[in-house]
Amino acid sequence: MIQLILSDLDETLLNDDGSIHQKNIDAIQKFTQNGGYFVPNTGRSYKSVTGTLNTLGLNQARQYVVSYNGGAIIAIEPDGKEEVVAQHNMSLDLAKKIFELGQIQDDVDTHIYTLDKLFIYNISPADKQYMSERQVPYTEITSDDLTFLANEKPIMKVIFEHSEPAVRQKIADNVTNELALSVLLTFSSNRYVEFNPKGVDKGVTGLELADILHIDHANTAALGDNLNDAAQIKAAGVGVAVANAKQEIKDIADVILTTTNNDAAVADFIENYVI
Template sequence: MIKLILSDLDETLLNDDGTIHPDNITAVQKFVQQGGYFVPNTGRSYKSVFGTLATLGLNRQEKQYVVSYNGGAIVEVHSDGSEKIVAQHGMSLNLAKEIFKLGQIQNDIDTHIYTLDTLFIHNISSADQAYMSERSVPYVEMPNDDLNFLSHEKPIMKVIFEHTDHEVLRAIDKAVNQELADQVLTTYSSDRYVEFNPKGSDKGSTGLELADLLGITHNEVAALGDSLNDASQIKAAGVGVAVANAKPEIKAIANLILDKTNNEGAVAEFINTHLEG
C-alpha cells in the first residue's frame, strides 16, 4: 500500500502554464484524507512551493513536507505558516564558485544559485523571466558575477544554468564535469536547465530519507516524474511512475507509465486508477 507519494512539480503535477488540473487537486486531497503523505519533490526552492500547497489544500495540514533543490533539503511546513528545516545537503562556496566559473562558456549564459532560502540569478534571459513569472517563482537578480556575497547568505544548495539550446547545455555539462565530476551530480530539467548538486544529494536519496523519518518503508513510496532530474526518485521508490509526457529515459526506468500528460491530470490518474483503497 502506498503511503507516501513524491511528486515532481513542473511538467508532472503542474500544467504547462503553472496551474494545477482540478482532478489533481481532488485526488491529492482524497489521498491525504485517507492518511497518505503527498510531498512535492522538486528542484525549486521550498518557498516557491507554498502557493502550490495552498492550491492543493495541503497548507492546512498540521505538518506538510517539501523536498527541495533536487534533494538538497527537507522542509516541514506547519499550518500556522512556520517552517522547519528537517535535513539539508548543501555545497561549499568554493565549489559553487568553481561550477559558476566553468559554466560561463559564452556571454548569454543564465545562471541560478539556490541558497536555502533565496534564488539568485545572474544574467537572466527573457525566456527564463517568462518561465519564472508563469510559475510565480521569487528570485533576486545578481548585479555582477562576484559570488563573495554568498558567504553571508544561508547554505548553497545547487547551481544551475539555463539555455534554450540543448547543445549549449551539454557543453556546460562537459565543461563542469571535466573538472568536477568527482564532486557534482548533474541532471537536466524542463528542457532548459542543466543542474549541479553536490555529489550524494538527489531526489531519490532524500525522498527515502523523508520516508525513513516518517516510518514509511521504501516499498510504500511512489515517485512521479517526467524529466532526467527525476530519475533517482523513479529508481529509488517502491513504485516509479512516469507521466505520459515524460522523457523516454524516464519511461524506460519506470514501473508504470501513465496514459495522461501533466496537462490532463496525470497525478489524479495514478491516485484514482492505480492505488488500492
Template sequence: MTYKMLVSDLDETLLNDDGSINPDNIKTIKQAISQGFKFVPNTGRSFKSVQALLETLGLKDQAQQYVISYNGGAIVENKGNRVIATRAMTFDLAQKIFSAGIKINSAIDVHIYTVDQLFIYNISETDQAYMAERHVPYQLVDTTDLSFLKSEAPIMKVIFEHPDQAVRDVIMTEVSDTVGAENVVATYSSNRYVEFNPKGVDKGSASLQLGELLGIQQSEIMAVGDNANDKSMIDAAGLGVAVQNAIEPIKSVAQLITKKSNNEGAIAEILQQFVLDDHE
C-alpha cells in the first residue's frame, strides 16, 4: 500500500514529554515532505500555537501543507494560515458547557478556544507550566459570563484541566448530562484534560474531510496517536497506529503499535517503515 498522508497527534506522540521534537522525527518528516508526502499535525490545539513546530519541520507558511486543529474543528492550509474549513460550537452550547464544568469545582481551570484565540479561566500552576513548555499563547479571563465571546471569532471547543482523573470523570458526566450527550463529543487528552466539541466534530472525520479535499483516499491515510481523543482518527484511517506509550484502549484499537515511544522517535519509525524511498 502506498500511503500519501500521515495525520499525527502532537503531545505524547510527535513531541517528547518536554515538548521538544526528537531529531529523527524532524529528519524523516522533512525527507517525506520532499517526496511529496503530506505530514499533517492533527491536534486539539490552535493552529496559531504550532507555528514554531511547523517552522522546525519545514512546514511553516507552506502551500499544500495543512494542520487540523481543535480536535477536528478547523482545517488550515499553512500558507498564510488560511482556514479552509470550520465546524464551530454555538455560543449557547459553549456557555452551558462552561457553567456545568465549573459547578463541579469553582477552582477548575477552563480553556475556551475560538478559531484564532485561546482564553483560559482560572489557570492552574500545572497548566501554566504545560502551556509555557509548549509555547502556547493565551489570554486570561476572570469572568464566568462568556458574553464577550459573541464578538470574537467562532468558538471551537471548551476543555477543562485537572490532574485527578476522578474529577475529570465527574466533569465529563455533569457536562454531558447538562447539555445532552447527543450534542457533544467528550474526550480525554494528555492525562490532564477533558475536552468538549460539538457532536460530529472529531479528529477522524476531519482527517477524511481533508483527504477528500486533496483527492487522497481513506486507504492512503495513516493516523498516529496516544490518547482517547485520537481514537476517531485511528479508527478512520487506512492504517491506525498507536505509539508505544499510548494508553491501552488506544493500543487495543490500533492496527499497529510502534516499537518506539514518543521520546524515542516513533514518527520516524513509521515514516521509515512505510513512506521513505528506501523503506523495504
C-alpha cells in the first residue's frame, strides 16, 4: 500500500503555465485525508513551494518538502514554522569552482541556491519569465564575486540555464571534467543543467524521509518527467513516469502514465494505482 508519494513539480504536478489541475488537488487531498503523505520532491527551494502547498490545501499536521534535488528536507507546521530536518549542502569553494567553470559564454545565466534564498547571475529574459510564472522569489546579482555567500546560509546547489541543449551539455562537460569526484550532474525542465554535491539526489533523500516517517521503502511512489527525477524513480517502491516524460525516464519507470502534466497525471496515478 502506497503511504508516501514523492512528486516532482514542474512538468509533472504543475501544468505548463505553473497552475495545478483541479483533479490533482482533489485526488491529493483524498490521499492525504486517508493518512498518506504527499511530498513535493523538487529541484526548487522550499520557499518557492509555499504557494503550491497552499493551493493543494493538504492541512496536514506536518507538511514535508524535499528541495534542491535532495539537498534538504524541510518540515512545515500548520502555523508556518519551518524546521530543517535534513541538510546536504556544498562548500563555498566548490560552489565558486562550479560557477567559474560554467561561464562558457555571455548568455549563460546562473542560479545559486542557499538554504533560504536564490541568487541569479546574468538572468535571461526567458528565464525571468519562467520564474515569474512559477512565482519563484529570487535576488538578481550583477557581480561574479561570490564572496558575499560566506555570510549567507549554506549553499545547496548551483545550476545554469540556457535554451540550447548543446550549450547545456558543454557546461556539463566543462564542470564534470574538472570536478567529477565532487559533483552530481542532472538536467531539468529542458533548460537547466544542475550540480549538487556528489551523493545527493532526489532518491537518496526521498528514502531518507521515508525512514523518518517510518514508512517501508516498498510503500513509496515517485513521479517525474526529467533526468533529475531518475534517482527517485529508481529508488521508490513504485517509479512513475508521466506521459510527457523523457524516454530515459520511461525506460526505468515501473508505471508509464498515458496522461501528461497538463492532463492531471498525478490524479491519474492516485485514482488508478493508489486509492
